[in-house]
Amino acid sequence: MQNIIAKKEFTQTLRDKRFWVMAILVWGLLLTASVVGFMNYRKIQAERSNASKSAADLWQNQKDKNPHSAAHYGSFAYRPKSPLSFVDFGTDSFTGMSVRLEAHKQNDAVFSVAQESSSLLRFGELTLAFVMQVLMPLLIIFLCFNAITQEKESKTLQILLSQGASMQQIVWGKIKGFSGVIACLVLPIILIVSVLLLISFDSSFSWTWLTRTGLLMLSYLAYLLVFVVLAVWVSAKATSSRVALLSLLVVWIFACIIIPKATVNVASNIFPVPTSFAFNKAIQDDEAKGIDGHDPEDERAKILEKQILAQYEVDSVSQLPVNFDAIQMQEGEKYTSMVYSKHFKDLQKTYNSQNKISEIVGLLNPFLAIRQVSMALSGSDYVTHANFQEQAEKYRFRLVELMNNYMRDHSKTGDWEFKVNKNVWSQLPAFQYTEPSFGSVLSRNWLSFLSLGFWVMLSFWAVSKIKFSL
Amino acid sequence: MLTAKNLTKKYGEQTALNALNLTIKEGEIFALLGQNGAGKTTTINLFLGFIEPTNGTVTINDISVVENALETKKYVAYIPETVMLYPNLTGIENLQFFSSLAGFKYSDEQLSDFLSKSGLQKNAHTQYLEGYSKGMRQKVGIAIALAKNAKALLLDEPTSGLDPKASNEFSEILRDLAKNGTAVLMATHDIFRAREVAHRIGIMKEGNLVSVVDAASISANELEKLYLQTV
Numbered sequence: 001m002q003n004i005i006a007k008k009e010f011t012q013t014l015r016d017k018r019f020w021v022m023a024i025l026v027w028g029l030l031l032t033a034s035v036v037g038f039m040n041y042r043k044i045q046a047e048r049s050n051a052s053k054s055a056a057d058l059w060q061n062q063k064d065k066n067p068h069s070a071a072h073y074g075s076f077a078y079r080p081k082s083p084l085s086f087v088d089f090g091t092d093s094f095t096g097m098s099v100r101l102e103a104h105k106q107n108d109a110v111f112s113v114a115q116e117s118s119s120l121l122r123f124g125e126l127t128l129a130f131v132m133q134v135l136m137p138l139l140i141i142f143l144c145f146n147a148i149t150q151e152k153e154s155k156t157l158q159i160l161l162s163q164g165a166s167m168q169q170i171v172w173g174k175i176k177g178f179s180g181v182i183a184c185l186v187l188p189i190i191l192i193v194s195v196l197l198l199i200s201f202d203s204s205f206s207w208t209w210l211t212r213t214g215l216l217m218l219s220y221l222a223y224l225l226v227f228v229v230l231a232v233w234v235s236a237k238a239t240s241s242r243v244a245l246l247s248l249l250v251v252w253i254f255a256c257i258i259i260p261k262a263t264v265n266v267a268s269n270i271f272p273v274p275t276s277f278a279f280n281k282a283i284q285d286d287e288a289k290g291i292d293g294h295d296p297e298d299e300r301a302k303i304l305e306k307q308i309l310a311q312y313e314v315d316s317v318s319q320l321p322v323n324f325d326a327i328q329m330q331e332g333e334k335y336t337s338m339v340y341s342k343h344f345k346d347l348q349k350t351y352n353s354q355n356k357i358s359e360i361v362g363l364l365n366p367f368l369a370i371r372q373v374s375m376a377l378s379g380s381d382y383v384t385h386a387n388f389q390e391q392a393e394k395y396r397f398r399l400v401e402l403m404n405n406y407m408r409d410h411s412k413t414g415d416w417e418f419k420v421n422k423n424v425w426s427q428l429p430a431f432q433y434t435e436p437s438f439g440s441v442l443s444r445n446w447l448s449f450l451s452l453g454f455w456v457m458l459s460f461w462a463v464s465k466i467k468f469s470l
Numbered sequence: 471m472l473t474a475k476n477l478t479k480k481y482g483e484q485t486a487l488n489a490l491n492l493t494i495k496e497g498e499i500f501a502l503l504g505q506n507g508a509g510k511t512t513t514i515n516l517f518l519g520f521i522e523p524t525n526g527t528v529t530i531n532d533i534s535v536v537e538n539a540l541e542t543k544k545y546v547a548y549i550p551e552t553v554m555l556y557p558n559l560t561g562i563e564n565l566q567f568f569s570s571l572a573g574f575k576y577s578d579e580q581l582s583d584f585l586s587k588s589g590l591q592k593n594a595h596t597q598y599l600e601g602y603s604k605g606m607r608q609k610v611g612i613a614i615a616l617a618k619n620a621k622a623l624l625l626d627e628p629t630s631g632l633d634p635k636a637s638n639e640f641s642e643i644l645r646d647l648a649k650n651g652t653a654v655l656m657a658t659h660d661i662f663r664a665r666e667v668a669h670r671i672g673i674m675k676e677g678n679l680v681s682v683v684d685a686a687s688i689s690a691n692e693l694e695k696l697y698l699q700t701v
Contacts, residue, residue, distance in 0.1 A: 015558040154554030162548035163571040
């Protein structure tokens with residue numbers, strides 16, 4: 001019975017010219033978004049991997065110099081784009097893509113796409129994620145708003161019932177039919193995304209990313225299903241097609257536009273993030289309380305000197321078998337790095353708290369849930385970016401530490417003429433960013449996945465309660 | 471076939487139908503006359519199980535509509551006042567859809583036969599319903615009832631808006647169905663048509679079935695007079 005109704009719904013929709021106009025529009029957008037997004041991704045990815053390679057080359061081929069000069073000379077860390085970021089740009093366009101790595105100083109990631117591009121970005125990017133999250137629900141609403149009201153208005157509902165169909169069979173048949181229509185629209189896109197993903201792997205095929213794509217698409221299907229089921233539910237409850245359409249549009253505006261914006265505003269009011277200036281000022285203030293790596297008259301430097309002299313059982317730094325300047329600089333480095341990590345972690349905590357609000361509101365609004373899931377699975381969320389910054393800082397510390405320790409062990413205090421060559425540079429491997437593991441992505445976003453599941457169940461439950469009434 | 475005993479429907483204080491007692495036997499056509507709001511459509515909706523009675527019983531083929539709504543649907547066909555059906559399906563597709571809901575699997579030829587029997591011209595069978603006139607849509611509605619082989623037929627103002635010829639054809643088909651044993655209950659405003667086609671005529675007023683007459687024993691003029699006196 002359900003299938004008979006589903007089939008009729010499917011045939012009727014495919015014969016509807018309005019449906020084709022909408023379908024072609026959405027299809028055009030989906031296709032453009034995926035192809036443009038993919039080309040963009042390829043371009044950026046190529047630029048970054050080239051830049052990354054030349055940064056590594058520059059480090060390896062620098063001329064002979066003092067190790068600490070080399071630490072100042074430093075290097076760059078570039079963040080590679082994730083293979084799925086062409087589906088959902090997430091925060092990628094607004095976060096910097098490279099970090100300058102140098103002694104004594106932790107730099108922010110700079111050069112975001114938003115900084116470099118024209119005003120186009122301000123109007124929002126056309127991504128697959130945007131079409132799937134915002135436009136597809138709108139199409140579903142236009143497709144399903146009169147699912148039941150139309151049958152009521154033309155009295156065919158009464159004939160359906162008099163032929164022995166129950167109200168439940170009718171609504172579920174409708175849901176099946178419309179889901180079929182939406183699946184026909186979306187499945188080709190899933191195919192295209194999969195092919196593009198395989199291309200983006202180049203030589204390094206990854207099951208993880210394939211699984212992530214599968215889960216991403218499944219999440220989108222669940223999200224769209226919620227809209228189909230809810231639209232049919234509203235249509236069954238509404239007194240007329242007009243009322244149904246109006247109610248659904250109000251729901252759409254709230255779910256996809258007003259609540260997301262409001263949530264961001266509320267979250268940033270409750271958990272304010274310091275400005276970049278205030279953040280850096282706080283770090284500077286704290287660093288000033290620590291040891292100065294370059295000032296021998298610094299009080300804490302004097303204490304350190306005493307300790308080291310006692311350790312080596314000598315009277316003055318000139319008698320030390322190691323370079324005290326290097327020890328002092330490394331102590332300074334440790335201190336600034338600790339200060340930075342602390343402030344960075346506090347900042348991340350604030351961002352996490354903001355995100356938690358969004359996730360909790362996501363339980364009420366599946367749009368927020370799918371947005372979070374989509375960004376996280378695409379590897380373009382803020383957490384992934386912060387993870388990159390952390391890894392870059394670790395690498396920077398390793399670079400500086402390597403130089404300082406070499407200087408400590410192989411030269412004497414005050415010997416700034418000491419020079420080293422390639423053999424030392426090559427002890428530092430090139431920077432390689434590793435993405436957070438799939439497992440950590442899942443466990444971090446369980447609330448959003450739960451929300452999607454919850455909404456599917458809730459909408460099914462609501463529909464299961466529909467009864468016919470005149 | 472169709473029985474109502476002491477059937478009552480109240481909406482709060484308002485009584486839409488008051489203690490209706492009515493039995494329509496196989497092969498009998500019963501016409502209900504009355505003004506809008508007299509309780510005609512309420513009676514039909516009660517037989518269809520769309521609304522629940524406040525009091526009394528309603529049965530089709532001796533099966534209670536209230537207790538066994540789905541079972542009674544097997545024996546009854548319903549044609550509403552305006553048969554809209556689905557504009558972007560053809561006549562055959564509409565018929566196929568509705569009869570497959572009732573559990574019938576007919577070939578296209580059989581479906582076409584039903585449409586022809588209902589008086590729909592052959593070339594319209596494969597056309598979309600959006601191009602049909604009201605009379606043509608009504609015929610598809612009759613074909614749905616025919617294809618279901620229903621023992622009882624419920625009609626809510628079936629001839630309103632039909633031209634005299636279509637209306638006449640409709641009467642012919644009803645008579646044929648009755649001859650084959652179908653019980654028909656039709657609500658109508660068309661006094662002339664009611665006297666023509668029905669065996670018995672009931673006149674309703676404010677939820678009460680006030681008088682029932684044999685169609686054969688009364689002329690159209692007398693019926694009109696009686697109607698005007700009653701309402």
